[in-house]
Amino acid sequence: MENDIKLSVIMPVHNVERYLPGIIEELKRQENDAMEVVCIDDGSADGSPAVLDAIDDPHFVVIHQANAGVAAARNHGLDVARGEYLCFIDPDDHISDGYITALTNAAEAGEADLMVTDWAKCKPDGIEEKRVSGVTGGKPLTAERVLEILLHSDVILGSLWAKTYSAKLFEGNRFPAQKTSSDFIPSVTAMSRAKQVKYIPNIEYMYTADRSDSLQNSQKAQDIADSVHVHVQFEELLEQRYPSLLAAAQLDLLLARVQACIHICKSVNIPTSQKKGLYHKYAHGMMHDFGLVWGSNLPVKEKILFTITASGYYPTTLIFGLKTKLAALRQK
Template sequence: MNDPLVSIIVPVYNAAPDLARCIESVRKQSYENWELLLVNDGSSDTSGPICRMYERVDRRIRVLEKENEGVSAARNDALDRAKGAFIQFLDSDDYLPENATRDLVDRALADDCDLVVAHYYRVKGDAITKHGFLRDTGVMDQLAFARQLMEEPASFYYGVLWNKLYRAELLQENHVRCHEEINWSEDFLFNLEYIRYARRFAALETPVYYYVKNRGSITNSQIDLISVVKTKATLFPYYKHLYEQLGLYEKYKTQIYKYLIATASRG
């Protein structure tokens, strides 16, 4: 079986110190049929020249230049231009293990999955720890995955984009995109919308990502309790709608409402 093309999307904004490590982790993937979309979101440092240098030396790399509009708009621009059969997300200050894309694609193909979610490594200084929830190696349908999500709705594991592989056809046919008006937990909303269209889900215990704990990130510098409460109130109708659509809302109403008070767990 030929390896399908994977579009790896990286928003870039003033990321010069970590950018080469991020890009090199993609270039070193054991899986070779990928395109890397580097979206330079109006950077004022040397991120732009670094991206363009890599575009010159590796034909699989494409640089998209745009005015600064934020990470969601950057990802959406890349989704509009992605050519891959699968979509993978990566943040510019993080990096991938060598077999990350191979492990995700192999699982998606083996079980005809629409979403593969995997464990990841958290990097804080010299400490690297493994995180994740699902240990069931079987394929889950939409109902089974939604029940699992209900247990840890505020977790990084379910909420973020970067430890998952998405089927591009579902994203494009249903125009699933990041909500540009939200600057926190927008990944979770993206996932909630995607789950409505996905039918087969699988999990990997093998970590596929190095998440670097960064004091300057938006989750550490711009989010306060009031913002969290407001954002959760905005997101909850989408969360509730998913379970209404699946016919699970009345049975699990109490558990579903726990999302409003759940704290973010990294798994």
């Protein structure tokens, strides 16, 4: 089996004991001799290591490492994966029946070095389907078109999942040691390198969306800096490889700065005395982009959010404070 691996599934694991049995069973139902599942336990403190060690299946490779973060776990997965293609799965997500089989078959055909699939956002109040076929216009995909869709919609994202990559796209393309958005630049870099892209229909990756604001409200200044910096790097990447997408990338960076300002206002981990100065760092010069934003095809909600943010720290803090209070009143 060792020399016949076409697809390596890389799954970082950290304190997800409650989710592991489900995704392991889903993967087992789809296993074949052309695939392997590489599970990297990143120093879990719950029962995750025991769940992984109990797997009695030759298609699974279990590795334990001291806690070093999800980026280090994925890099470890890259180092040991034997497949010609790589698929990344998070243990709290799900895959449809036939997902791995369809990807393995496509990998064996060797027709593309990047494959994209449909996906669904699974929320407590329902499921939101994202269909690639709805944004392609029936035309073949290219790397440039994939990145264009990424910039203009939420059907293809900069995340790793709902895609399968030739392992060659990750040569010299490592995950940076940061807590926030560590997958974004490696993912879009891999996409930008693809020479042939294929859409695999009739299968679906199911992303479990956490609707709580706990993560956003606990971001530190470095987390926010990292989340903006990846969009700076993305703009630089597109300027070099696909300059026709540069204007869209500049708007994307502007929206990342808007989100940074909002997270600063909401975060409980940034001292109040530092918030105003940090806010101005990302909001500086936004008013000069007023025409760019309102002349774009962005949803009106995004345009209003930009306008609020560009108006300054105190108006933004006031508006989001009132929004939080109203939400609390509705729950009573």
